[in-house]
Amino acid sequence: MRPIFIALDFKNRTEVWNFLAEFPELDGLAVKVGMELFYMEGPDFVRELIARGLRVFLDLKLYDIPHTVEQAMSQLGRLGVSYVTVHGSGGAEMLQAAKRGLVKGSQELGVVGPKLLAITQLTSMSEHQLKSEQLVNATMAESVVHLARLAYENGADGVIAAAVEDELIHQATSSAFLTINPGIRLENDAQDDQKRVVTPSQAVSLGSDGIVVGRSITSSTNPVATYQLIKQEWERK
Numbered sequence: 001m002r003p004i005f006i007a008l009d010f011k012n013r014t015e016v017w018n019f020l021a022e023f024p025e026l027d028g029l030a031v032k033v034g035m036e037l038f039y040m041e042g043p044d045f046v047r048e049l050i051a052r053g054l055r056v057f058l059d060l061k062l063y064d065i066p067h068t069v070e071q072a073m074s075q076l077g078r079l080g081v082s083y084v085t086v087h088g089s090g091g092a093e094m095l096q097a098a099k100r101g102l103v104k105g106s107q108e109l110g111v112v113g114p115k116l117l118a119i120t121q122l123t124s125m126s127e128h129q130l131k132s133e134q135l136v137n138a139t140m141a142e143s144v145v146h147l148a149r150l151a152y153e154n155g156a157d158g159v160i161a162a163a164v165e166d167e168l169i170h171q172a173t174s175s176a177f178l179t180i181n182p183g184i185r186l187e188n189d190a191q192d193d194q195k196r197v198v199t200p201s202q203a204v205s206l207g208s209d210g211i212v213v214g215r216s217i218t219s220s221t222n223p224v225a226t227y228q229l230i231k232q233e234w235e236r237k
């Protein structure tokens with residue numbers, strides 16, 4: 001089943017449990033823990049979520065020299081999470097180091113390792129910013145596909161990209177290479193920092209292997225109803 005990850009972008013565990021208390025069933029629910037929450041609550045809280053039956057995507061977007069990334073990933077591999085992230089622009093050596101670290105850590109724990117997802121270009125980045133701020137002399141699609149291929153050739157299990165890029169990524173890599181898409185917005189959501197956005201049903205049509213939804217759910221007046229609505233849209237196709 002392709003996951004819908006709810007981004008738990010909250011300040012602390014109290015806010016998380018208050019939010020999750022509204023959900024009738026936690027077992028099997030897919031959530032994403034990012035920097036905001038992890039920097040406050042740390043690995044024990046991640047283990048606590050897993051113990052409650054949640055599938056955890058730990059989105060720390062590692063970016064450092066290969067040795068540091070390898071050691072850090074081996075720590076994350078011991079946590080029992082299902083997915084982790086690294087920046088693809090860190091290069092081939094860094095991606096390989098990330099994979100080695102994950103394999104080492106998860107083998108020590110005796111579990112199947114988490115899937116390694118490489119960030120291509122953040123969904124908050126526009127075509128204009130790519131050129132003017134990063135001085136990238138390629139289109140957004142070319143840059144994303146290039147980074148996806150690099151990730152594919154160097155041990156990643158998939159990438160994070162905008163759903164509009166999924167088809168090109170699958171063509172350049174393999175249909176089994178995962179494309180996980182944040183930048184998901186509902187029809188009536190206000191414009192914010194996300195630049196490359198689609199609705200959940202557009203993501204399905206574009207070949208998405210999983211979506212990440214934060215504020216559309218967490219800031220909703222009825223988060224559970226909004227989640228169910230997105231789930232229906234997601235599963236309709």
Ligand SMILES: O=c1ccn([C@@H]2O[C@H](COP(=O)(O)O)[C@@H](O)[C@H]2O)c(=O)[nH]1
Nearest residue numbers: 007034121122123182183212213214215
């Ligand atoms: O390119 C990326 C990579 C990661 N994210 C993360 O996904 C969620 C999206 O939250 P929304 O509130 O739905 O915008 C957030 O945790 C980001 O850190 C991303 O948006 N884009």
